[in-house]
Amino acid sequence: MSKYRYEEEQFIIESYDEQKPFASFLPGIAGLNGIPMWVYYANRGQGIAGFGVENKDGSIFDFVPANVAYKRTELQGFRTFVKVDGKVHEIFSSASDDVFERKMLIESNSVGFEEINHTIGIQVNVKYYTTTNTSYPGLIRKVTLKNLSDSSKNIEVLDGLMTVWPFQNSNFVTKNLSNLAVAWFEAYNTDVNMPFFRNRSTTNDSAEVGTVEAGHFYAAFVQGRKEALAVVYDPEVIFGEQTGLLRPVMLMKESLVDLLKVDQVSANKLPCAFGAFVGELDDILTISSIVGKTDSVEVLNALAVDFGVDYFNAQESQAAQVTKELTDDVQGKTAYKVFDAYVKQSYLDNLLRGGYPLTFEGKEGPIVYHVYSRIHGDMEREYNDFYVEPAYYSHGVGNFRDVNQNRRNDVYFVKEAGLYNIKQFMELLQIDGQNPLSVKGSKLSIDPCDIGLIEGSIAKGAESIRPLLMKPFTPGELLTKMEQFDIKLKVSREDFLKRVMSKAIQENQAAYGHGFWVDHWTYNMDLVDNYLNIYPDRLESLLYEDQYKYFRSPDRVLPRKDKYVLTKDGKVRQYDAIHRDSEKLETENFDISATNWTKDTSGQVLKTTLAEKLMILTINKMTNFDPSGLGIMMNSDKPGWNDAMNGLPGLFGSGMSEVIEIKRVINFLTDGLSRYPKGMVLPVEVAILIDDYHDLLKSRLDQKIDELKFWESVQDKKENYLEKIEAGIDGRSVEVASEQILSLLESMLVKIEDAIAKATKMGDGILPSYLVHDAVDYCLNEGAKHPVNGMQTVTVKRWCVRILPLYLEAPARYLKQLKDKEEAKVIFDKIRLSGMYDEKLKMYITSESLEEETLEIGRARAFTAGWLERESVFMHMSYKYLLGLIKSGLHEEFYVAACTALPPFMDPAVYGRSTLENSSFIASSRNPNPKNHGRGFVSRLTGTTSEMITMWLHMMTGTKLFSSADELTFSLNPVLRSDFFDESGEVSFTLLKETTVIYRNPKKKDTFGTECVSPVLYELELFDGDKVNVEKITGALAHKVRDNQVKTMIVTLG
Template structure:
């Protein structure tokens, strides 16, 4: 395994290596339709693919372990028939045999997958390349097969290629898994006479009175480079006969299938999608078979597609387009260092980050910017077979995701797109509810047009289409849905699609489409401050506007009610438990669903009035008050009171046994201290207007903290604070009254200072553990309780708990990471040394384990106890948390410690033979040496879409620019980057590069002793370091600015202020040369 000069990852003899799964990005461009495409390093690679989700497979979705077993039979197959020197008919199948005479390799790029095989015995070379078709109104996987004759003499061969089984459109994943025999009765193939079969079921399969006819379907098209369309073979029996396992094409051995003219059965069985061609290959020559496997909304589109794609240059141009789309995306993080593997890793990590968090595009620049995220999807794949991913099958495609994941993956986006400004802060702050929690599932952004705006937009629609257009736009829509509607119904516009979308986006209002999901995690809110800090690292001059002046923030509304303790503390057969903590309230759901616009925004007048809006500071104050009231009975950690744990999902049992989490205590301390600092920066000249319900809650907590400071009675504080929280939630469940009262800066600061003191005490208790590390999780055993006389629906008595006994779980890396956020540099250095001496450090791998030994814990804590140590979420190297640990090292100034850990832990610096897959791609976890499977220690599992990408991007930003490249100095905006780079990261030679800047391909010369990177996707920054010193031991001597107008200016200072800084921030500087001493 190695990386070539193009940045391609090469795996020689890939079928002999450790198994792994991965995927194509699926990106097809803004005006293209994505596909999901998964591959493994067995057979011909592709294991499954389709559109939208698992329920729309073209090649059936199977989990990784089953894909490894089946891909060689049910995946793509190629059979080459010829007459050998003994006049015998012989069939050779490439990518099946493994012998000394066969050499194969897999070539992985950000946009494509290629496999090659050279068979010296057969004297044939085979190449297959896959990529997703970009820039079309239909999705398709492109497969290009090249067969080359390696001898000088001509030879006659017949090639059979394609899928032995394809899934007709309309069959769900569950149907394929459980009733596939029955479902075969619905399977149909249409349009065979036009050599472009159309696969769908005949009608809906539901056992109901309503029978629906399907219009959509999958298609298959195969043709040679000579533009000859091949006859499709849709009946697997004419190929394999009675060999239903598809082991060998018995029929092909004895009959010619190229140009097959006999009848084929295209119903009552799962069809195939194969084609054959017969060729005379001259010595050294080759033949290419191009195949498209795709989807269309109606059968009548097939002829148009066929006429368009079957040309000699079409697929060459589309492959180049696909490559450039991916290059433009990844040039956003262009990096040129002395380590090419690091540079390519930056690209791949940025690409994978947007696949989960989305890629921001500005779809309207008329007076205001309209940001829309595209390309995202939930992290589901062959190894994450439990997640239901969704890619919108439309232009401007967006997908689903979880609040926590998307929030973290977008943390650093301001550094890559200057148009974003406070967009993401608003998105995620607005999703916070009045109870301090948030919905789990983020389904993307939808738009809606008020009546007046709709009338304006209809001016661009031809009169004959206006009625149907208005009907469509009565409901919220995505840009993709709108464009699909326009194309499918052939709506005529007076302007182009791009311009039309821009005008719609300008006139429309937007809403985040979110759903409750399955519970409330205790950590989700903690990532909001990360977004705020990123924003202020670029816009420090907008602090007052961010926290105070913008009063457009609202609260998300929900019909899910968090029960009070009296309705969730139960005495079960296993003992006291906290169960079923959340319930749906039907009346509230009806109230929300009856609203015509923005239904999930909290209203005044107890839910029947206007949307309640206020500033970000009030929202953060609401969060702080809810969370400080949620400290556990020992006053240390935040309770898991709503069915779900925190970041560490595998402790799913902790909420049931009264679990609590210190990471959120530490994050609350960080947030409170941040607010105290920023309030001082803003000044004392403001008053908050806050809902009376919140003020009453605040005053109650304020009084309780005062009492606690005198008595230090943690149980009493917990009991009374919980009661206050329960009363507050009851009052605001349907909405605020709408009444507000003033809250002065003096009262605000006094309140926050008291909370900070209480949290300081809590943090001090966290540090006192038997492990010499910060404790992370607890559970609490009720030792004194009484029945209330009430019973649950299951017959369990409700209880009132009067006393708990605390149990501390073994150490977790998360606790140390979160503590580092609020510790000083010297304390972090001490902690780092303690971690390296503890069981959290894997001395064999020199990496950081997720947690210590859980064997002494009860099974009740969650699924982590079921996993073998070193596997999944039990003592493995969980890349996301390990990278969080590295991030805190560099952010807090432990540079030497960081670079040592970086070389040990960062994926591009791993041995690929041990890692077992591309070292340009992250994994969710690495098997640690705690696992008994010694052969696989250090091997990566579960591909790519990990939160580790967000942490690495944050690390990259600190390395490239420092934590706060824009500052306020003497009342002025200043640009003063402070890169954190070791001397060996600077180049040792000169190289010309061609990259996208502001959407244009530009050439630049990167000199020796330089480090180059991109800022905002618009500015190339080149650090010059002739002495090759570590940059944290150097100073800036001067700048040379090349403006986007071509003007060049040289400034011999260590920082840039005012207009220069603003020009950089606005993306009006093409290149900055920075000279280090």
């Protein structure tokens, strides 16, 4: 019998501590009016492996990587000692000699553990969850002891946390200076059994020494008693000199009553926090405890008036409700309950990277504000400095690619977010085609003249609100500071925030970061396509009505003469391809950490339409083709989606994936300009580049110049363009007729199709993802050195191109936009027979073998085969391929692949963790350790979630939701295999957040293929009570569907 199962909205693992170790986390969602906490857990000991506030420097139980957590959690984390009949039993101990049964219970916002101890006749359940909608962050632990015998038991219980770091000890201190740090440690507030742990003063080695007011606290309560339990915070009281912490030797020797009489010492030692209970266990005993942070002892004691088991039980309900409300957006029902739960978990994890959009009416239009987002990081991604904002309406920083991808489907759930996301990420594209790395969210600003209209909402402290509103703020910052200044409101917090927002102007924030990835821009078109799937009637306004700015980074891409270098071992390489002119930036007073927009020489911020912006993106990418005319160059220090191919830019690498994506942009522009022909007003520098490129492209297509001459000439023009815009945008504009633009786009498509055909031939029928170029003839640039690294620069005269082993990325992207089903089937068959298919696992892996490749291509080559980005089932890319299958019309092939590639259809004993959760990668059969084959690693926070939601939407709705040829038309064309319908022949899902759609399939046939069923009748019930039965939904009724006026929609398939 399997040790893993899903039932009653819990994923259960029997004998969890004997199964493969894995790491995961609580979502860190505390509600809009709560302060979140990060909490990581593993299936060892009592689970919690580290938690704290904000980041690693705010640890209460210090952060460690997963492979360390598996070893230390049982002894240094939460522990429970139960003394019965004079003998101590440690519950959940791997060293226990008792007879027991154990299980782990995972929910969306909690994790629990159960031990039925037959030796002592007691069942112990532990459940963890964080505080919700509270002014402080806290981790609540609910422990229930149930007497399994017929007679009462006298028990002594010590239950709590072995390791508590006092406030203001950084991650560096916990790992490197823990012996020194204890000199500052102190426990306060012990007289009321709520120890408050903090340093006595600041610890910096400087003349200025400050006090520390904030601290970490612990409190425990038992059901039926208002007063807090006695707390043991001195570990020596429990363990004596047994620093190995294996056995509570003092509890084994003495009664707990006597131990509680011992004077405890908090000085010069790392404290613990154990609640103590002595008494009778008749039936059920509940001990609820909390570990958290407050700004002072006084704040803690004021809050503690509400503490108790009943209060913590109410918090348990709120924690469950806050994630349920979020995931109700994707509520669905198929024949596979695990699949339905998996979709909801994917949706939850997706918004942890992209955020959940809230909408407000602002001064200049709708304000969309994303909450709950953060830069991903956990015990298996210890290399990332994660950050969970400790504020109301919490949101955080993310990387451009991550946030962009994970917001792809926002428009299907919060329609206002569609246009907002397009504008945010399009504005971050620069006039040189690059983009910043870091997306910071947004700030709000208010005209000082409008502040008076807000002050009327203040009951107390109106004089303090004006300074808070005089500078840019976030909702969380504003509400948190109002609380600190004791500002009281006449209205509810929600109504106050609405009033503030109504006078606010939103400004998106971003920061350059480091380097320019070649793929980031490629995700912008997903935002556009999905928006137009809901609003096809707004294409013209999307193209021409709004105004878009251009982000400006402090760094620029160097010309060839400065970055092509000769290494010490005689190799020509491209290193340190970007450069910062610090003197120029200083002259301009350029703030690197700020959000900077491109201005012309008169100081005006440069603005343009979306059509013009995409045209400028297109010319930047088309002038970045490699010397062979095949791929788009990695000429700016960073690779594309596969970060582990970090060596490719140095090897003059280029990618075909980006070629596919620029083709997509060109097709979009061609369609838009053909339907709504309008000229483009472009900066004169761009217009010159376009003219020059068009002339050269004509010459190349007419065979008047060869590919190398074309490339060199284009690069000369491009570098001249980059030099001009770096010096400053002139400010003059040139109007380019739509006919001229369409002619250029047509020629570009010819160039692209030729490149794809040639590259596919090189890949024996499979489009290669990566190419590298060797400089086979070059000359030294006498006396010229690289401006950054000082290496000798060279001029390359002749190149030789080769493809790398085939990767799944380019075929996945190609299939996604392919309309020819027969061609798609040929590609599918070839890939199935290639080294990108794992026959043992029936899954698709990142690439063919890299064994014969040089280490120079990047760290992927140095990784063990079948691990991380090297030849593993990297789930995000595997899902991109699955999405390509379903979008290209290979529906049967999609389902065959999905039923081995999606976790809910996997054997969890092999996967090694909850099959409701995604992983970054699954170890393939290439890995030298057979025990790892099929096992998932690096949990949850991955672009896989976005691909899954996209696939789910496609399965439930089909390709085109709305169309607008003559009038707005709504249609459902589900792609559902017959076995997904339940016993009644039904599948249901939530459409556009509000409408419940029920498919009725009495014949239980597929909705695709030669003998498929399709919608024949729509039965609609509107929220106003009206009922409508139609065969097609058009016109006003289609608008009602889009406007969320339909409550339920029953769709008969026949």
